[in-house]
Amino acid sequence: MKSAIEAIYHIRSDARAIQERARAVAIEQSVEMPIAAIEDEHVLGEIVGEVHAIRDLGGGIFEVRIGLNAQTTGDDAGQLMNMLFGNASLLDDVILHDAVLPREMLDAFGGPRQGFAELKARVGASRRALTCSALKPQGLPSAALAELARRFAEGGVDYIKDDHGLADQAYSPFAERVAAVSEALRSGGYKTRYVPSLTGDLETLRRALGIARSAGIDTVMLAPMICGPSNMHALARDNPDIAILAHPALGGAARIAPPLLIGKLFRLFGAGAVVFPNFGGRFGYSRQTCKALARAALDDWGGVRPAVPVPAGGMKLQRIPELLDFYGDEVMLLIGGDLLAARERLVEETRAFMASVERYAYG
Amino acid sequence: MKSAIEAIYHIRSDARAIQERARAVAIEQSVEMPIAAIEDEHVLGEIVGEVHAIRDLGGGIFEVRIGLNAQTTGDDAGQLMNMLFGNASLLDDVILHDAVLPREMLDAFGGPRQGFAELKARVGASRRALTCSALKPQGLPSAALAELARRFAEGGVDYIKDDHGLADQAYSPFAERVAAVSEALRSGGYKTRYVPSLTGDLETLRRALGIARSAGIDTVMLAPMICGPSNMHALARDNPDIAILAHPALGGAARIAPPLLIGKLFRLFGAGAVVFPNFGGRFGYSRQTCKALARAALDDWGGVRPAVPVPAGGMKLQRIPELLDFYGDEVMLLIGGDLLAARERLVEETRAFMASVERYAYG
Numbered sequence: 001m002k003s004a005i006e007a008i009y010h011i012r013s014d015a016r017a018i019q020e021r022a023r024a025v026a027i028e029q030s031v032e033m034p035i036a037a038i039e040d041e042h043v044l045g046e047i048v049g050e051v052h053a054i055r056d057l058g059g060g061i062f063e064v065r066i067g068l069n070a071q072t073t074g075d076d077a078g079q080l081m082n083m084l085f086g087n088a089s090l091l092d093d094v095i096l097h098d099a100v101l102p103r104e105m106l107d108a109f110g111g112p113r114q115g116f117a118e119l120k121a122r123v124g125a126s127r128r129a130l131t132c133s134a135l136k137p138q139g140l141p142s143a144a145l146a147e148l149a150r151r152f153a154e155g156g157v158d159y160i161k162d163d164h165g166l167a168d169q170a171y172s173p174f175a176e177r178v179a180a181v182s183e184a185l186r187s188g189g190y191k192t193r194y195v196p197s198l199t200g201d202l203e204t205l206r207r208a209l210g211i212a213r214s215a216g217i218d219t220v221m222l223a224p225m226i227c228g229p230s231n232m233h234a235l236a237r238d239n240p241d242i243a244i245l246a247h248p249a250l251g252g253a254a255r256i257a258p259p260l261l262i263g264k265l266f267r268l269f270g271a272g273a274v275v276f277p278n279f280g281g282r283f284g285y286s287r288q289t290c291k292a293l294a295r296a297a298l299d300d301w302g303g304v305r306p307a308v309p310v311p312a313g314g315m316k317l318q319r320i321p322e323l324l325d326f327y328g329d330e331v332m333l334l335i336g337g338d339l340l341a342a343r344e345r346l347v348e349e350t351r352a353f354m355a356s357v358e359r360y361a362y363g
Numbered sequence: 364m365k366s367a368i369e370a371i372y373h374i375r376s377d378a379r380a381i382q383e384r385a386r387a388v389a390i391e392q393s394v395e396m397p398i399a400a401i402e403d404e405h406v407l408g409e410i411v412g413e414v415h416a417i418r419d420l421g422g423g424i425f426e427v428r429i430g431l432n433a434q435t436t437g438d439d440a441g442q443l444m445n446m447l448f449g450n451a452s453l454l455d456d457v458i459l460h461d462a463v464l465p466r467e468m469l470d471a472f473g474g475p476r477q478g479f480a481e482l483k484a485r486v487g488a489s490r491r492a493l494t495c496s497a498l499k500p501q502g503l504p505s506a507a508l509a510e511l512a513r514r515f516a517e518g519g520v521d522y523i524k525d526d527h528g529l530a531d532q533a534y535s536p537f538a539e540r541v542a543a544v545s546e547a548l549r550s551g552g553y554k555t556r557y558v559p560s561l562t563g564d565l566e567t568l569r570r571a572l573g574i575a576r577s578a579g580i581d582t583v584m585l586a587p588m589i590c591g592p593s594n595m596h597a598l599a600r601d602n603p604d605i606a607i608l609a610h611p612a613l614g615g616a617a618r619i620a621p622p623l624l625i626g627k628l629f630r631l632f633g634a635g636a637v638v639f640p641n642f643g644g645r646f647g648y649s650r651q652t653c654k655a656l657a658r659a660a661l662d663d664w665g666g667v668r669p670a671v672p673v674p675a676g677g678m679k680l681q682r683i684p685e686l687l688d689f690y691g692d693e694v695m696l697l698i699g700g701d702l703l704a705a706r707e708r709l710v711e712e713t714r715a716f717m718a719s720v721e722r723y724a725y726g
Contacts, residue, residue, distance in 0.1 A: 028645070031500035032526055037704040040503055042534075047502030071533055072501060076563050078589040079530040086527060086586070086612030090640050090676075092647050137394035138435060139410030140403055163395055164449060167442040170434055171405075200439050201597040202565030226441040226449070228591025234564040249449030252618055277453050282391070284455050313453075341400040 004067040006052060006100040007084050011062050012093040022051045022064040025094060028087050030068055047072065063097065070101075075108040077229035077269045089255060096256045099264070106302035112272035113236060114219075114243035115305030116298070116330070119272055122218065122243075123158040123191055128361035129329045130308060131353060132195075134336030135181070136163035142172045146180035148346070152339070153190035155350020159332065161221050161275075162197035164247045168208075175211050182215035195245055197221040202231045209239060219243040222271075225250040225261075229269050236270020245310065246271035258289055263296025267307040273332055274307050278323070281314030291326070298330055308332045317349065320356040329361060367430040369415060369463040370447050374425050375456040385414045385427040388457060391450050393431055410435065426460065433464075438471040440592035440632045452618060459619045462627070469665035475635035476599060477582075477606035478668030479661070479693070482635055485581065485606075486521040486554055491724035492692045493671060494716060495558075497699030498544070499526035505535045509543035511709070515702070516553035518713020522695065524584050524638075525560035527610045531571075538574050545578035558608050560584040565594045572602060582606040585634075588613040588624075592632050599633020608673065609634035621652055626659025630670040636695055637670050641686070644677030654689070661693050671695045680712065683719040692724055 007029065013021045026049030027035065038044055050067040057063050073080045085096040120130060133152050135145045145166075152160050160181075168174040174196070181194045198208045198220050205227060212220055224232040224246055236244055246266040251258070262276050274297050277283030279290050294309035309327065312334035323333060335353060342349035370392065376384045389412030390398065401407055413430040420426050436443045448459040483493060496515050498508045508529075515523050523544075531537040537559070544557045561571045561583050568590060575583055587595040587609055599607055609629040614621070625639050637660050640646030642653050657672035674686065675697035686696060698716060705712035 024645070030528070031502070032528060033499050033700040034704045037700065037706060038500055039706070040500075040507065043500050043502035047500060069502075072528065072530075074530045074532045074562075076530060076567075078564075078586075079562050082527065082530075082562075082586065082589055082612050086589070089613050089615050090611060090646050090648075136396050137401055137403075137406050137410060139394070139406035139432075144403070164445065165393070165395060165435065167435075167437045167439060167445075169437045199437075199442050199445075199593075201441075201591070201593040203597065204439075204593070223441075223445065223449070226445055226591060226593075228564070228589060228594055230562075230564040230567070230589075231591055231594065234566065248453060249445050250452050252452050252615055255615055255618070282387070283453050285453075337396040337400065341397045343400060343402070 005070050005083070005102065005105070007066045007068055007096065008098040009064045009066065009088070010057065010095040010097045011064050012060055013062055015056065018054055018062045022054055022066070025064065025088055026051050026066045029066065029083060030072065032087065070105055073105070075105070077109065077233040081229055085256060096260065098257060098260050103302050106268065106304050109233065109268045110237065110270070111268055111304030112244065112270055112307050113240035115272045116308045117305070119243055119308055119332070122193060125158060127329060129324060129357050130159065130332035131157050131357055132159040132161060132310060132332050132334040133157050133339050133350065134161050134163050134334065135166065136336060136340065138163055138165040138169065139171055142177040142180040145172055145177060146184040149181045149194060150184040150188055151346045152350050153185050153188055153192035155347045156354040157192055157350050159193050159195050159219065161195040161245060164197055164221070164223060164249050166197050167199040174208055178212055178215050178217065182217060186216065193219050195219045195221050199227070202234060205231060205235060209235060209242065213242070219245060221245040221247055223247040223249040224266055224269060224271070229265070232271070233269040243272040244270055245273040245275060247275050248277070258285060259292040259296040263293040267297055268304060272305070272307050273310050275310040275312050275334065277313035278311030278315055280319070283313050294327055294331065310334050312336070317353055317356065320353070321360060324357070324360045333357065368433050368446070368465065368468070370429045370431055370459065371461040372427045372429065372451065373420065373458040373460045374427050375423055376425055378419065381417055381425045385417055385429070388427065388451055389414050389429045392429065392446060393435065395450065433468055436468070438468070440472065440596040444592055448619060459623065461620060461623050466665050469631065469667050472596065472631045473600065473633070474631055474667030475607065475633055475670055476603035478635045479671045480668070482606055482671055482695070485556060488521060490692060492687060492720050493522065493695035494520050494720055495522040495524055495673060495695050495697040496520050496702050496713065497524050497526050497697065498529065499699065499703065501526055501528040501532065502534055505540040505543040508535055508540060509547040512544045512557060513547040513551055514709045515713050516548050516551055516555035518710045519717040520555055520713050522556050522558050522582065524558040524608060527560055527584070527586060527612050529560050530562040537571055541575055541578050541580065545580060549579065556582050558582045558584050560610070562590070565597060568594060568598060572598060572605065576605070582608060584608040584610055586610040586612040587629055587632060587634070592628070595634070596632040606635040607633055608636040608638060610638050611640070621648060622655040622659040626656040630660055631667060635668070635670050636673050638673040638675050638697065640676035641674030641678055643682070646676050657690055657694065673697050675699070680716055680719065683716070684723060687720070687723045696720065
């Protein structure tokens with residue numbers, strides 16, 4: 001098989017049954033029909049998934065490497081997800097662990113147009129880690145969110161993202177919110193970037209991106225598992241000057257390994273920064289998962305720009321040195337609730353956040 | 364809280380911790396920040412998720428019913444998914460089991476424009492169950508797929524869907540495939556409907572739908588968890604004469620209960636027929652799950668049209684009476700591989716499929 005994708009699954013199975021199970025998954029993820037019923041030589045030789053290797057990982061789990069023809073994806077992000085895990089996601093003994101993609105596919109998708117280096121350059125952060133906070137709770141009027149943003153900016157944070165619950169709701173309609181927050185940052189002369197969350201179908205996303213662009217915004221947030229990976233990729237491709245922060249909502253806990261889904265695939269489809277639940281917060285990702293995810297987002301990968309890992313989900317100020325020890329400065333630290341909990345001291349707490357990150361970098 | 368959504372989760376927890384865990388999920392799925400940091404009375408009273416009830420289901424699992432303000436969704440399908448399960452999907456102790464949606468939301472989404480009754484009427488099936496088969500394997504050229512379709516139609520099947528692996532690939536480009544298959548069915552004078560699979564971003568989907576419509580096609584297939592639910596909903600809303608068959612690819616095995624995801628939500632967002640893995644085939648869904656899914660697709664639900672349940676995934680001809688006993692005639696039986704395995708006897712096997720369904724209905 002030429003130009004193959006290698007999909008790597010973890011399959012729960014008896015040792016006796018694993019050969020057959022691996023073969024069944026290879027068929028499920030390629031031709032999805034009895035091999036005996038296929039007459040076409042091209043299909044048999046080039047399209048039917050091939051079991052490359054099976055390795056016993058212990059505990060009844062096997063690593064199974066399956067070759068899939070790259071032509072099956074038609075260079076569409078959704079169809080790549082479909083080929084990697086469409087039907088297998090419905091099997092409860094299979095996890096998609098990793099994928100090796102051919103160089104031509106990396107080039108075709110292109111990854112982030114604005115990656116880590118560009119996100120650093122925008123806010124003038126050279127050696128230090130990037131910082132981010134979040135506008136919330138949803139339900140506040142736009143003016144209140146704008147005032148929160150002003151205070152975060154006054155504290156010097158690099159990026160302020162919308163809570164991923166903010167959409168186009170009656171209490172803070174998208175266009176009104178974007179206008180109010182942008183104006184608050186502009187009139188204060190802050191270099192802080194506002195990162196609005198775009199939601200809805202692709203036409204709605206495009207309209208929202210146009211509104212954001214008109215307000216001078218150059219970074220937006222999308223949840224690829226909600227808007228559909230093909231739609232995020234279309235926006236990345238058509239707006240090379242806009243950086244995309246990907247949110248993991250609806251990404252599932254464990255069926256697709258987070259380093260692959262969030263670290264690699266979101267990056268490949270155009271995200272320059274990837275939010276994920278950090279270890280020791282409200283979610284169950286392990287240190288090992290978080291490290292692997294950060295590496296997947298940053299590692300050399302053909303010509304694909306690195307994406308910034310953005311650990312989040314219940315982070316607290318006192319953990320900053322620990323997190324920088326763990327991630328190095330190749331990270332954007334996202335602290336939302338813990339800053340908001342400071343209420344009237346929000347500006348001071350945000351300053352403390354920045355000071356802690358700068359002290360770590362510059363001593 | 365007015366006009367509430369009730370999200371019903373199954374949470375794995377100690378009995379001692381469940382109150383706190385339920386409260387944490389209610390916060391995670393609404394404001395996602397410490398309650399103590401919220402000053403706004405409207406947010407505290409109307410937006411923060413409310414734990415309505417907790418019930419011990421035994422075995423360390425609790426049913427938790429949480430009220431969420433319907434305004435938080437802005438009547439967008441993706442945002443509804445986000446509010447129901449966005450961040451909670453990243454928690455490995457929470458399953459989204461069901462959701463009760465307010466009548467205004469049902470009206471706003473509108474469900475299928477072409478539901479079960481319309482899908483029956485199109486092929487003149489009154490009392491009997493509907494039938495469907497699948498074009499595959501991918502990798503065949505368009506002409507070979509068209510010839511397969513002709514033989515299925517000669518056998519009398521009602522609907523022929525693309526394999527969900529068929530996209531816009533070099534070996535059978537979408538426009539070429541649609542032209543070839545439609546022409547094969549038209550020139551034979553068959554009433555059989557071809558259901559092409561649409562893939563890609565929303566613009567690509569719209570373009571593909573236009574190509575299909577020009578070829579006289581009135582039913583298409585989409586995988587909402589790949590294309591994004593908002594995009595499927597946009598197509599359903601803007602093309603009220605087109606029926607949509609929803610495919611469960613990437614729907615996950617067990618994190619969102621299939622009766623809710625496939626039976627209710629896909630229906631709500633506009634699918635008039637919903638494919639799902641039947642019990643006793645290649646997938647692990649239980650009889651109970653399949654029955655609940657079929658009921659969810661068919662039951663009275665405000666003014667939302669019923670969707671046809673389409674059990675699939677390794678069905679065989681000899682199971683037809685059993686499946687009709689189980690589902691009644693409110694079903695579209697989808698048999699793909701088992702017919703294709705007949706090879707040169709495909710027309711006869713398809714006739715046997717139809718005869719079995721008709722005999723069951725008309726004696």
